[in-house]
Structures are given as structure tokens and as C-alpha cells.
Amino acid sequence: MTSAGRRVLVVEDETLVLINLEDILEQLGWSIAAQAMRLPEAERLASSVEALDVAILDVNIGGAKVFPAAQILRERGVPILFATGYGRDGLPPEWQDHAVIAKPYSQADIERALDRLLGADV
């Protein structure tokens, strides 16, 4: 998969986890189009950042749930990868059919999850 120049939106409220994810995505050749650590910012970016190829969303951000931002992205047709310490159990029924990655994750986990979500032959 060639990720060069492809754009990802990242929402993650814990700094260290975000730093790690940024590094992983850069290693994989992704370009971080925008990042948010709090829900209002996440919602704003979800509707305003253009040309997104994918979004990686932490489920619980600062005591709130990320779903309002996820809803905006879903309506835009942006593929979503949820990341949560709860694994798939952390998702309510209406989001169960979306891709999930359990924390903690490795670079290989992220690469596999994005390949599966976006198709390995892109």
C-alpha cells in the first residue's frame, strides 16, 4: 500500500498516545491533515478539513463521546477507524459495523487496520 500524501484526521485526547500515533502514521507515510484532542475541535475539523482519506477516532475524549464528530464524517463518506481501550465492546450498536482497533496498538496493527479498511491495493 502506498500511503504517501494520503490525508488522515486524528482525534485522540491523551497526549502521549497521540504523539505515538502521529509517529506511527508518519512512519507509514501518511500526512496528518488535522488533529483534535477535544470534542468541539473534533466536530469543527470533521466538517471543515478537506480531502480526507480516513479518520482515526478515539471513542472517549475528555469525558465525552466522539460520535457527533463521527456522524459528520460518516455523512461525508470518510472511512472511520475507531480506537478504544474497550475494543469492539466500546462501540454502541449503531457503530458496530465500523472498524475498531483496541488500545494499545502497534505500528503493524495500525497498518493492518488501515489496509483492511481502505483496501490493500490502493
Place this chain on the structure above:
Amino acid sequence: MAELDFARIFEALPSPFMILDRDLCYVAANSAYQEVVGTPFDRLKGQNLFALFPNEGEAGERLRQSFERVLATGKPDTLAYINYPITDADGTVTNRYWTAVHVPLTDSDGTVQHVMQNTVDVTDLVRMREATTLPYGSISAATRLIERTRETEASSAEFRRLFQQAPAFFAVLSGPTHVFTFTSDSYIKLIGGRNVIGQAIAQAMPEIVEQGFVELLDRVYSEGHVHAAEGARVMLENEPGQPPKETFLDFSYNPIRDGAGNITGVFVQGMDRTESVRAARRQRLLIDELNHRVKNTLATVQSIASQTLRSTSDFAQARRSLEARIMALSNAHTMLSDRHWHDAELGHLVCQELSAFGDEQVDYGGPALVVNAKTTVALALVLHEMAANAARHGALSVPEGNLAVRWHRDGEGQLVLEWIERNGPTPAETVRQGFGSRLLRMVVTGELGGGLDLNYDQNGLRARLSIPATAYAEQEARFD
């Protein structure tokens, strides 16, 4: 007036009766009894009960103990339900179920000379019950008890007391409108002390009508099946004058039948499971939360390890940094754990990182300011990186350098923390771009949504962190 012939009355009683002496040998048995055991009295007379009808099992033991209790205490004893096989005249053994009441017969001194037994063969009843599905054994036993109560008025007071004080709750509803005729103490407690005897359930407990329980009772009464539920949610007025509260019950509605098999009422029994249901819910939430926190902490440690190893090729240095960072995280957790993962005081956080340095080099202070759990972890890591940088590259790396840390709450409720290094070396570009600076910027401006002024001059680092009240204020903080 003619003398009553008690022997004749005994003989004529339709229910099986027999009398044993103190050695448990037969002295009398009426014809109903002889018919039931399939043995004429001439073969019973003088024989020991257990020699004639041996039973080495639990049932035999219970029967023997019941007789011994009567002999020892001089008080009646009841076996509500006992499985006891009987050998018929033709030698075939049939398994039968009995309810037995044992009554002492005393002489003029009050010594128990004989024990009279009245038994009711409940085999058909048991087989009928076995055909229906019952949620747990105690229900059928209790149902039999009540049915037995209806058959034998003699011991009803005893049964009544038993049911009255039982920890499980019981109520008897009579007739098609379900009028309360009996309620146990625990049932009364469950329904908030209301006196419901003599009232139809729909009037006595209006809150249950629209929850469908009266319809359920109607069905049990008209169709004769048993309705059982586990952990059923019922809104019950369990405090006088208060709105109904969520209650969880294991309960069953059992039809009560008269001798002819007609349904005359509904027997209600159950257990209040509210506390255990709530406890199980709380436990589930706590386990989920714990699991979640562990996963997040592991993700944080993973990031710390990865950042540390990436920043240097000096393994000895990497090991020291990694240990120190994990300890800073661990100390923050300890501090939170001491306060049930609620909050921590900023002063303690600063003290934790700076107490290793002497007073002549480091000076810090500010008002007591409580920050929530999320901010505690974030600031602990930031303060650790700032202190570590100061010690390795900044003002605390030279004897003449010093550091002042001051914090306060400003007019808008923001937490403002100032970090001022003096007389230190001029910070190198690598420090400005290092992990510590990156962490500081992301925590303060990103994670906590605050403001950050960073100033690297020839004296060292001057930083001003301002964190909005919404980010650090006490709240139900969650981690993800």
C-alpha cells in the same frame, strides 16, 4: 349424652393416622393408613416402623429425626415433604411422597408416651408439579407447604408463623380480583408497610397495574400455569408517600387449588434481589473502567518507551529516562489512588517532581488548587519532563542556576503556572525541539485546551501555562 367412642372416630377418619410407642413400634393405625401402606394392622402391630419399612436414605433419617424431636421436646413436628417408598401387599415397591405431622401423646406427668402421625399422600400432587417447569426447588416445596396448610388446619398456626417470618416474601391472593388474604412481614416491607389485607391488588398497589402484573395474575388464575421470573424489574412504592422505586425481584405466581382442583387464588412468593442486581451492575462498571484504564495506561507507557528509545542511541541514558518517566506516571497514579481517582492537589504534583532539588536552587509555591484526575496525569508528565530538562540542560544543570515555580488561579478561574529558570546555560535547539517540549505543547494547548508562552533566553526557559477551569476542574473524569 352418649360417650363418644374415640376409637371408632379414629378408625373412621378419612386421613391416614397411626400411633407409635417410644420404640417407634406400631400401637394403632386406622384403616385409611392400612390402605395407604397396603398392610393390614395385624402385620403392623408391635412392629418397628423402620424394620417394616426400611429407609437408609435421607428421607428415613429425616423421619427418624422428626420422631426423636417429638419424643425429646414434647412438641409437634411437621415434615412438609418427604419422599418415602412403600412396598405394597403384592411386593411391588412404589415411590411415594408424603406430608407428615407428628403429634406427641403424653401421660398425666407430661411425658411423651406415644407419637401420633398423620400423613397425606401428596404423590399425585408432586407428579403434577414435576410436569410443570419450576425455576427452583424451594418454590414447589413452598407451594406444597401452602397446599398442605389448606388441608390440615391443625398445624396452620405453625405454618403461618413460618411464612410470616421467612426471609423470602409470600402473599396469598384470593378470588378472581386477587384480594390479599395473607402477607408475610418481608412482603409488607417490600411494599412500603401498606396494610393491604382484604383489598384487591389493583386497589392496594395501583402502581403495578400498568406494569402488567394484574394481567399476569389474571392469566395464572384462569389458566392455572405457574409464572416465574428472575431479576424482574418492578417499580414499587416501597417507602410510604414516595414515588415508586426501581426494584428487582425473583418471584413466582402459583395457582392455589382446592380439594376438587379448582383454582381459588394465587400464591405469590419471591426474593428481593435489588441490592444484588445493583451490586452486580456497579461491579460490571468498575471492571470495565479498570480494564479501560489499564489499556490506556499501557498505551501511554508504550508511547513513553517508544519516544524514549527514539530520542537517543545511548542505552544507559534511555534506560534512566524511561525509568524516571514511568516513575513519574506511577507517582501520579499513587496520588490519585489515594483520593479514589478523583483529583490531586497541584502543590503535591510540583513537590513530587522538585523535592529532589535543594531549597537554594529551587523555590516553588502557590495556593491549594485541586485538579481533576486527567489533568493530574497530564501535568505530572509535563512537570517531570520540564524538571528533567532543567536538570540535564537547563538552570539546574549548573550550580549557580535556579528555578522558581509559581501558580495561582486568575480572574477567569484559569490555572496559571509560571516556570522561570535563571542563571542557566542558553538552551540548545535540540531541547526546544525535544520530546519534553513537544509533550508540553501538546498537553497544554491540545489536551487541556490552554495557552502556553515559551521563552528560551540566555537565562534558560521561561514558561507560562494557563489552563481553563473547564479542563482542570473536578469532574467525573474518564480516560481514553
